[in-house]
Amino acid sequence: MSRQTTLASRTQQAQPAPEAEYGPPPGVLVLRLGRVGALPIRHRSLTVWLLITAAVLGASAVTLTIGDLGISLTQLPSLLTGGGEATDRFVLSRLRGPRLLVGVGVGAALGVAGALFQAVTRNPLGSPDVIGLGAGAGAGASVAALIAPGAVPVPLGALLGAGIAIGLVTLSTGTGLRHPGRIIVAGIGVSAMAQAFTHFVVAFIARDEATSLATYLNGSLTARDWGHAGIIWGALLFCLPVLLYLAGPVRLGEMGDETSQTLGAPARTTRTVAVLMSVLLSAAAVSVAGPISFVALTAPQIARRMAGAGGPSLVLSAAVGALLIVCADLVVQRVPLGEGLPVGIVTMALGGIYLGHLLIREWRKGTL
Amino acid sequence: MATQTTAATGPDRRTRPGGVRVALMFGLAAAALAGAAVLSLVMGSRITTPADVIGALTGTGEEFTTTVVESRYPRTVLGIMAGASLALAGTLMQGITRNPLADPGLLGVNAGAAAAVVTVTAVAGPTTVTGTVWAALPGAVLAGAAAYTVGTRGGDGGMVRLILAGAVISAVLTAYVQAIALSLPDSFDSYRYWVVGSLAGRSFDVFWAALPVVGAGLVLALCVMGGLNAMALGREAAVSLGVSTAWVQGGGLVAATLLAAGATAAVGPIAFVGLAVPHVVRAMVGVDFRLQVPFALLVGPTLLLLSDVVGRTLLRPTELMVGVVTAFVGAPVLLYAIRRMRSTA
Known part of the structure; x- marks a missing residue:
């Protein structure tokens, strides 16, 4: 008797109102756009996103303010509206402003690209670099530097190289971009070829050219202008509608092909479009900053851990990517030992630390 | 029932070729290696004839051609050593990890060697090619040992x-x-020439430097060779067959690291020999490691020497480094192999 009542009261507690049966689970906010679409946002994700965005803004403010040519924070608002001193305006609009914007854009693009790629390949160590994008870009840049330094812009060469590498991978799988396993194996082959070629060119050309090429090959944000910022932010805006549409199907895809198909998300199409978007965003990032390594790999994983949720979060991953790049760039600009190095070296070291963290987790698993 | 039997004997027959066939293939592989070695002595920016080579070997040849041929001894010997080491290391790695894409570079050997090269030039200034090798050797071994210690802790x-x-x-x-x-131009120079992977410009000193490391790896590899067959059946099966899995796995990995370290230090990182040769060998003789190992020791050097010969003749009188050639030969083969695996997803 008493057991029955507790059971009944429990049921009542779980479903206080009949409408809640169809409503979102607790802790989730739903953004609705009429009947067209709805975007569920978890409270924790939102909080984490706000925190990371605040951190990006903070790191950006530090980037702009410290150093000999630093702009004081109090002057920033007036500078942004067009006033302020000429020196400060020059620093903001020519030196640090574009570099910062490119960094944030590249980080966001790499974060999203990595999140998409890892979600559809179900491989936490995957990133577009695995399938030869970075190596292809390097080879393209080397060709540009080898044929005529200055005649062909190196970023254009990198973009072409990345395109050719991805094209080769797509062709050689025989099934397009549908089977992640094949893409990765083909990527190994294409990367090896591209890398061998790059090494050859670096050994072949004169030392000065080789040094500047090697700097670019690590991924660098030195001397970026508004044109670069336009490219990366243009690519992000261009991809935004597709990404909004893709977020749902990608999340469903994590449950396996059959489940996702049953719930109305065609698994193969989702995967192809997701890989395509991932490649597009990384190619845009490569063309403005060179192949920056490990951000696409680590950002989605950090985002996932912070959100505490199973699914991939594109928005969060973009924020983490931006934070990683802005902080890494701050290191190469201001930390004595790292000064003048390309930003990609710092992200590579960060990647090593992340892999080390994974290793320690494996140890814990083993001893428990 | 009948279909089951054919299904069982079909692949079995393919993976265990008869003794005559194996002997024949072994002879062919040995002949191919001998041919590659002769080509390596004959071809180059100045092409000599096989007669010149014989003259140089017996000491009866013309003085100039003898000098030319003799200048090709070290790179031929090094090519044989490096090719055999990389192929054997790849066979061991793929057998132990049971991952057909495993590569000898997996344990950080390449990065360790490179780190040692740049460190030594940063501290002691520019060095010769032989100096680079002396630097790379401990670096490669240490990096491999560190990865092994940390990874099996x-x-x-x-x-x-x-x-x-x-x-x-x-x-x-x-x-x-x-x-x-x-940051340091001198380190950059020695790094960029080393990292391409080349047999050129190395004397016999390099060979003698790498030989003890490679030799130790080879002996160890031959010791664990038989146990690898049982390991291929899975850990439980191997244990129940009385094989010490820790010894086979540990010994095999140490052997692979030593072999890869010696080869990489001597000639730089060379792509695809360690990855591709085991596949070629498995297609020839099946999965028995007691056959895979000797065949890898023949096929690896053949591939590397032929790649070197191609690199020397393609852009005469300049040279294309052998590391570039192996990548451009190996990668298309890999891509072709992917296209062929239609049935699997």
């Missing part, structure tokens, strides 16, 4: 930890290498 952790440890060491050391190389 705390007992039996399987392959995931080992590969992660290799990746950690590679990432951290590569960041270090790039940072040093881009």
Whole structure:
């Protein structure tokens, strides 16, 4: 008797109102756009996103303010509206402003690209670099530097190289971009070829050219202008509608092909479009900053851990990517030992630390 | 029932070719290696004839051609050693990790060698090619040993930890290498010439330097060769067959590291020999490691020497480094292999 009542009261507690049966689970906010679409946002994700965005803004403010040519924070608002001193305006609009914007854009693009790629390949160590994008870009840049330094812009060469590498991978799988396993194996082959070629060119050309090429090959944000910022932010805006549409199907895809198909998300199409978007965003990032390594790999994983949720979060991953790049760039600009190095070296070291963290987790698993 | 029997004997017959066929193939592989070695002595920016080679070997040839041919001795010997080491290391790695894409570079050997090269030139200034090798050798061995120690710490952790440890060491050391190389022009120079992978410009000193490391690896590899067959059936099966899995796995990995370290230090990182040769060998003789190992020792050097010959003749009188050639030969083969695996997803 008493057991029955507790059971009944429990049921009542779980479903206080009949409408809640169809409503979102607790802790989730739903953004609705009429009947067209709805975007569920978890409270924790939102909080984490706000925190990371605040951190990006903070790191950006530090980037702009410290150093000999630093702009004081109090002057920033007036500078942004067009006033302020000429020196400060020059620093903001020519030196640090574009570099910062490119960094944030590249980080966001790499974060999203990595999140998409890892979600559809179900491989936490995957990133577009695995399938030869970075190596292809390097080879393209080397060709540009080898044929005529200055005649062909190196970023254009990198973009072409990345395109050719991805094209080769797509062709050689025989099934397009549908089977992640094949893409990765083909990527190994294409990367090896591209890398061998790059090494050859670096050994072949004169030392000065080789040094500047090697700097670019690590991924660098030195001397970026508004044109670069336009490219990366243009690519992000261009991809935004597709990404909004893709977020749902990608999340469903994590449950396996059959489940996702049953719930109305065609698994193969989702995967192809997701890989395509991932490649597009990384190619845009490569063309403005060179192949920056490990951000696409680590950002989605950090985002996932912070959100505490199973699914991939594109928005969060973009924020983490931006934070990683802005902080890494701050290191190469201001930390004595790292000064003048390309930003990609710092992200590579960060990647090593992340892999080390994974290793320690494996140890814990083993001893428990 | 009948279909089951054919299904069982079909692949079995394919993976265990008869004794005559194996002997024949062994003879062919040995002949191919001998041919590649002769080509390596004959071809180059000045093409000599086989007669010149014989004259040089017997000491009766013309003085000039003898000098030309003699200048090709070290690179031929080095090519044989490096090719055999890399192929054997790849066979061991793929057998132990049971991952057909495993590569000798997995344990961070390449990054370790590169880190040592840039460190030595950063501290002691520019060095010769032989100096680079002396620097790279301990670096490669240490990096491999570190990855192995870290990756197998705390007992039996399987392959995931080992590969992660290799990746950690590679990432951290590569960041270090790039940072040093881009800050110090001399280090950058020795790094960029070493990292392409080449047999050129090396004397017999390089060979003698790498030989003890490679030799130790070879002996160890021959010791664990038989146990690998049982390991291929899975850990439980191997244990129940009375094989010490820890010894086979540990010994095999140490052997692979030593072999890869010696070869990489001597000639630089060379892509695809360690990855591709085991596949070629498996297609020839099946999965028995007691056959795979000797065939790998013949096919590896053949591939490397032929690649070197192609690199020497393609852009005469300049040379294309052998590391570039192997990548451009190996990668298309890999891509072709992917196209062929239609049935699997």
